[in-house]
Structure formats: C-alpha cells, structure tokens
Amino acid sequence: MYLYDDFDRTLVDERIDEFRDQVARRLSGELTEEQFKPLRLMNGVYLQLHAYMLRIAIPYGTLSSEQMRMLAHIARRYDRNYGHFTTRQNLQFNWIKLEDLPDVMADLGRAGLHGMQTSGNCVRNITTDQWAGVAPDEIEDPRIWAEILRQHSTLHPEFSFLPRKFKIAITAASHDRAAVRVHDIGLRLHRNGAGETGFEVMVGGGLGRTPFIGKTIKAFLPKRDLLSYVEAILRVYNQYGRRDNIYKARIKILVHDLGAEAFAKEVDAEWQVIKDGALALDPAHAADITARFRYPEYERLDDNPEELRKARSSNRRFATWLDNSIANHKVSGYAIVTLSLKPEGGPPGDATAEQMESIAALAGRYSFGEIRVGHEQNLVLPHVAQRDLPTLWEKLETIGVATPNVGLVSDIIACPGLDYCSLANTRSIPIAQELTRRFRNLDVAHDLGRLHINISGCINACGHHHVGHIGILGVEKNGEEFFQITLGGRADEQAELGALLGPAVPYAEVADVIEDVVAAYVELRERPNELFIETVNRVGVEPFKERVYATR
Amino acid sequence: MTSPLQQKLKIAGPVVVTANRLGDGVVVYRTADNGWSTQIGAAAIATTVPAATELLHAAIADDISAVGAYIAPVEVDAGRIQPGNMRERIRLQGPTFDLPAIFGI
Ligand code: SF4
Numbered sequence: 286m287y288l289y290d291d292f293d294r295t296l297v298d299e300r301i302d303e304f305r306d307q308v309a310r311r312l313s314g315e316l317t318e319e320q321f322k323p324l325r326l327m328n329g330v331y332l333q334l335h336a337y338m339l340r341i342a343i344p345y346g347t348l349s350s351e352q353m354r355m356l357a358h359i360a361r362r363y364d365r366n367y368g369h370f371t372t373r374q375n376l377q378f379n380w381i382k383l384e385d386l387p388d389v390m391a392d393l394g395r396a397g398l399h400g401m402q403t404s405g406n407c408v409r410n411i412t413t414d415q416w417a418g419v420a421p422d423e424i425e426d427p428r429i430w431a432e433i434l435r436q437h438s439t440l441h442p443e444f445s446f447l448p449r450k451f452k453i454a455i456t457a458a459s460h461d462r463a464a465v466r467v468h469d470i471g472l473r474l475h476r477n478g479a480g481e482t483g484f485e486v487m488v489g490g491g492l493g494r495t496p497f498i499g500k501t502i503k504a505f506l507p508k509r510d511l512l513s514y515v516e517a518i519l520r521v522y523n524q525y526g527r528r529d530n531i532y533k534a535r536i537k538i539l540v541h542d543l544g545a546e547a548f549a550k551e552v553d554a555e556w557q558v559i560k561d562g563a564l565a566l567d568p569a570h571a572a573d574i575t576a577r578f579r580y581p582e583y584e585r586l587d588d589n590p591e592e593l594r595k596a597r598s599s600n601r602r603f604a605t606w607l608d609n610s611i612a613n614h615k616v617s618g619y620a621i622v623t624l625s626l627k628p629e630g631g632p633p634g635d636a637t638a639e640q641m642e643s644i645a646a647l648a649g650r651y652s653f654g655e656i657r658v659g660h661e662q663n664l665v666l667p668h669v670a671q672r673d674l675p676t677l678w679e680k681l682e683t684i685g686v687a688t689p690n691v692g693l694v695s696d697i698i699a700c701p702g703l704d705y706c707s708l709a710n711t712r713s714i715p716i717a718q719e720l721t722r723r724f725r726n727l728d729v730a731h732d733l734g735r736l737h738i739n740i741s742g743c744i745n746a747c748g749h750h751h752v753g754h755i756g757i758l759g760v761e762k763n764g765e766e767f768f769q770i771t772l773g774g775r776a777d778e779q780a781e782l783g784a785l786l787g788p789a790v791p792y793a794e795v796a797d798v799i800e801d802v803v804a805a806y807v808e809l810r811e812r813p814n815e816l817f818i819e820t821v822n823r824v825g826v827e828p829f830k831e832r833v834y835a836t837r
Numbered sequence: 838m839t840s841p842l843q844q845k846l847k848i849a850g851p852v853v854v855t856a857n858r859l860g861d862g863v864v865v866y867r868t869a870d871n872g873w874s875t876q877i878g879a880a881a882i883a884t885t886v887p888a889a890t891e892l893l894h895a896a897i898a899d900d901i902s903a904v905g906a907y908i909a910p911v912e913v914d915a916g917r918i919q920p921g922n923m924r925e926r927i928r929l930q931g932p933t934f935d936l937p938a939i940f941g942i
Binding site for chain 1: 857859860861862863864900901904905922923924927928931932933934936937
C-alpha cells in the first residue's frame, strides 16, 4: 500500500470543501449548468441516462480494505447497493444524487479516495499492472513510477487543459497486463544491455474512433529522465494537438499525422531544454516515494504446502479454481488470487455492497488488507498465503466471486453501454450476460483456453473491443442495435487491432454468431492447445467469415 | 459541441422535451404548464419544429430545475405516450436487466 502524506490529505480536504460550496451554489441557482459542468467533471461527476454518475479514482488499481469498505458504504447509503469496476481500474456509481455528492465526497475523502483526474482534458488516473509488486516476472514495482507521475501531473496547471484527455499506463513485467500499447503514453520498465533499468516509451496508442497501436519513440529512457521526457511529450502535444476537432484531438492523431519519427524529434528538442533542470529525478524524492509503498511482512513459507495439496487432490472444483484463478507470487508460499466479477448472467465488473464488504474483510484476513483492481474488471487479492487458499476459496464461493473463468471466454470485458451511458449506440451488458450463459459450461470454456471477448456500446471503445480476441462493437442502423465483430485483436506486448469479420449483425444474433466463431475455431485449430488468437493469426479472418456468414 | 439550441431540428413525428432533474438526476419530461414531471404521460407533445423549439427553449431556460434538456421522439397511441426509441425506453424504465443487487449474496 502507498501511504498518502499531509499534502495529499490537505489537497483532498480542500477539494471537498470547495465542491460542497459549488454544489450549494448550483442547487441555489447561483451557478448555471454551463458554469457548473466543468467543476463537477473535475471531480468525476458525469450526467448519464438515469442519474449522475460518480467515477472514483483508484490510483494504479490499489485499494486498502478500509477503502473497499468505504466504497461498500457509499454503494449502500447513497447508491443502489452496487458499484461498477471499469476498464480504467476505476469504480463508478450509477445512481448518485447531486444533493448527496458533497457528503459522498467527504466520506470518500476520509478513506483517501476522490474523483480527481477521472474526467476532463487532463492527465487521467495512471494505470498499471494489477499484479504490480507481486508478479514474479516484473523487474520492479511500476507503481512507484505511477505515483511519481501522479504527483507531478495532479492539478498541474499546464496540463489541466490539454487538447483532450490523456492516459498513461505502465508495466514492469515481461507480460504486459496493463495494455500499455493502447495508451497515449505507454511505459515499459525494462533492463538494457548494461543491466540498467529504464523505460521504453511508446506514444500515440489508443482506441476509440481511430485506433492505433502506440509507437516506440524511445527504446531506453533512464529513470532520472522520466518526468522531463513525459513533460516534453505533453508540451509538444499541448502545442500542436488539435483543438478544433474533438475527433482529431487525441495525441494519437498528432503522432500519426506528423509521423512517429518527426514527433520524436519535436519531443527531443523540447526535452534537451528541460532534461537537466528541475524535472531531473531527485533520488531523495524517489526514495521517499519508494519508502511510502509498504509491503507486507511475509512469513517464510514453502510453496505448495500440505493443506493445499490435500485440498487439491480431494476437491475437483477447488482444483479447477486453483488452476484458473491463482497465479504465482514473487514470494514463496504466497499466491496472487483473482476474484472473478463475471458470474454467469452477471453484469461484468459489478460488485454489490455486500460483496465489497466481504472482500474487504477477506483481504484484511488473508491479503494483508490489500486489494487490486484489474483493467479486465476483476479484483485481485495480491498476497495470499497458499495454505489459506482452501479456506479462502470457500468464502469467495459463498459471495459469488470464485467462478473459475479468469481469462476464459466468459470473462468478458464490457462497457456500461446503452443501459447507462448517454453516449451509447447499443447495449453491451446484456450481450455479455447472454454470452456467459451460452458458455456456462466451464469444461468447454477450459477446453477453449484463453479467449478474450470485449464489448463496447459505441465507437468510444471503453470496452476495448479493438483489442479483444473477439471484439464486439455496437453501432446503430436505422434506429436498431447492430454489432460489428472483429477477430484477432490483443492488448498485451504483441498488441494488435482486430480485423473485421463481416457485415454487422443484429442484437438478437450476436450470441449465435459468437458461438459460430468459437465453433469455427475448434474446427480450425491445429492442436488442442493452439489458442484462439494463434489460430486467427495463422489462418486469418476469412475461414471464420465463411463459416459465420454461410448460413446467414 | 453544438448546443441543443443551435442544432437544426428535424422532426419526423411527435416529440417531447426530456432532461434530468437537477438535484437527483431523475429523468423528467417537460409539461404543458412549464413544469416537469417524472411521468412521460404528463409530457407536452410537439409535432412541429416551431412548437418543439419553443418547448426546448423554455426547458433550457429553466436550468435550475433540470439539466441536459433535449428533444426526444415518442409514439402516441390512443392518447398514450410511449418512448420513441430504445434509449428513451431505457431512460424511462431503467436498465434492461436485473440490477446486480440480486447477484452474489
Ligand atoms: S464505449 Fe461508448 S457506450 Fe460504452 S461506456 Fe464508452 S462511451 Fe459509453
């Protein structure tokens, strides 16, 4: 966990007072909606179809039990008893009243939570690997760098009015779980030939209307230069990014129009001026932030203890969960546990107040009081002793978060879509729900192996459909809901955008089409363990297309 | 973003003006007596561009009661007003699935 200092606490407290005053002035009519809207957005308050929506930042996806308990309290007291974990590692409440918001903010503030940097044309909440600090394949904890960037960018006057929103993601592992190549800036911490650690800097990735995979503009950036280099990128963007056309305002368009090389040159020129100034990393500052990340006092334990072996051999369901939802931990005798928020028939990423409260308690008991939120809309208990896994599993089962479908066909990423979102063309949650029913047989799902389905209710792509192995995008045709399907996208270190399967299909046919795509994969795969994405890469979209459209 | 007042209106059938109530965000409809109602049945119907524009202007001016006013299509069948598209049906009736409170425990 990261311990906030007095500066952060004061900042949050001041913002709460300011917002209480702004809401009072709005409700009394002193402020018009035009005046108030930018103020509420700066605090993560949107107006959606049914009500106000509050987006709460979860910096680098790390939550304490206390914070999770507070989210449960907000859900119960001010909302409809549930919250929605998003692909941005944030949490959204869908039914918040403006009148209640000052009290909501005050309650959140007591747990160090807020909605800053979750909206507006600023540097948004920085995302990272949900296994940060515990993944065996990482070279160091990327959250330290996320925090350094967070401190630098929060309320930064020069970067509060960028041409458009700006998203940064960081990974420090060999396998990219943070989708860094589809962010405005993606940072990959790695070692160079000399054994030093630094960043590969990718820029101009993004989804939405015009998707791009980020281009590497610096293969190795020493750590001391991180802030100055990011600042140089932001300056070039701030200066040249388009403000005349909202659809062309993201940095990806600038990078594409200029070309990555020319863009890198601009950045470099800016960077040369500032790199040795105040933004060069002060080792004392980095050490201070590093020291504020507290790691658990792990016990010395052996891997695969007897309790675990026994439970595995005597309980098939437990063994299935273990094989699916547990990952290796950096520290022997411990495990990383993913809690699936994708039960059969459930809206992806939703958790009830009771679930949040139970998870907070279980994290307190079994995971040193720490929880993570992943961009796949699942939760993680990052530090569980392996001997506790059988007991923990039973408890997770009773609260409905132990479906062993992590990374499988029913672990669907879906945006809120037309059931909540005012920008939507189509629904996405009911499509996801139907697919979880079609693929409810876990033996089949396990046989299919890793298969990511992503659904967005409009071209804004909050469900990251372009990088789903199967992507589903809702479009409107003559007032009806239609869906375009893409195959072969991926968000990891080999990021690719999916290719269109064929003409859009109506709402009622989407689940059938996806079943056909999956059946085609089973026929086409070369060997039982050739993954869906590998088959698509090998044979292309055409054989799938033939199969799906032959009878339609 | 074009403001609703600058948008060129095209109306293919009966419309109402709808918005969200300021204090709690609840979906409301502009009524004939220049008020707001949560009941779509109480909404003032416009069938011409000038009438719809007038309704919208008045609604936007009433910024203290409701926000985000816009014109939405409706269907009127034997005097009964129904939302004219999926979006408006969802706004009136809520999400098209059971809310998650019934999942889990
Ligand atoms: S992708 Fe579109 S419909 Fe889905 S949440 Fe984003 S803006 Fe809304």
